Amino acid sequence: MQAMDIEKVNSMDFGEFVDVFGNVIERCPLIAAAVWSQRPFSNLEDLEKHFFAFIDALPQSGQEGILRCHPDLAGRELQRGTLTAESQREQRSAGLTSLGADERLRLAELNAQYRARFGFPFVLAARLSDPAAVRRELARRLHRPPAQELRTALGEVKKIGHLRLADLLGAHSARR
């Protein structure tokens, strides 16, 4: 996708805006559709600020809902080919698309434990990681207090959103 400038973004009708930014927050086009109400945006940071403010203003159930719209890392959806394009790219960047069966199984077990404990999937800005680091981080976060873990997970949602927005607006030099 070609990078665009903020004037182009501000000229979009809501249909175009949701087409382009609808997956900045994974499978939550509602959030992009809400953010459109706040236009015009002065720059990437301003646009991002509105995405994050919407997330922060949600009740806890809504914040957990955002997390529940994310796929497991190296999980069933990757196997089935039903990931979003963005998530597929990010999991590939982290080397999660070429795991051996043992490594995949080990991650699946940790993911299942995490989901059972917190009631949402393990979310990590995978593009910045690799398989060993994903496994380590998952094992570490599995034992944290739920309220603290919710905050950490939402921080990862924002990191993912930041990178996706930067890709779309051409502000990220290390595009993959």
Place this chain on the structure above:
Amino acid sequence: MQAMDIEKVNSMDFGEFVDVFGNVIERCPLIAAAVWSQRPFSNLEDLEKHFFAFIDALPQSGQEGILRCHPDLAGRELQRGTLTAESQREQRSAGLTSLGADERLRLAELNAQYRARFGFPFVLAARLSDPAAVRRELARRLHRPPAQELRTALGEVKKIGHLRLADLLGAHSARR
């Protein structure tokens, strides 16, 4: 899809729940994913109550965001075959999938005027309607004050959600 009882619903993990109820509110799986936090549910009405309470608690931008996740009636997405299964079925029930070119064009013009005026698409529980009534209602609502129209449109979102939930839980006798 086979109807299910509330015990079945209460036994679902969040992945199953979002698979089944993710489109009760059109293209807003976030809302179903948030509602899962409120389980167990005592019955259909209780489940529905939590969907509607989530909508009512959103800031105005979020409520407009929900509307912006809806397709036009008899619009581009119907033509392209990219509607959700639920929306496709509802628009077919209303006779909107077999309009003549003139009638489609007339609706497209009204839809465009509505979108330009309110910043969200015209939403109507189409299953309960027919093409002449859709056109009449669109022409009528086009001239209402924005705050009043937002309330009306959210009421239609809830009617649609009620019918979709009733279908899933087998409580709706006039399934089509």
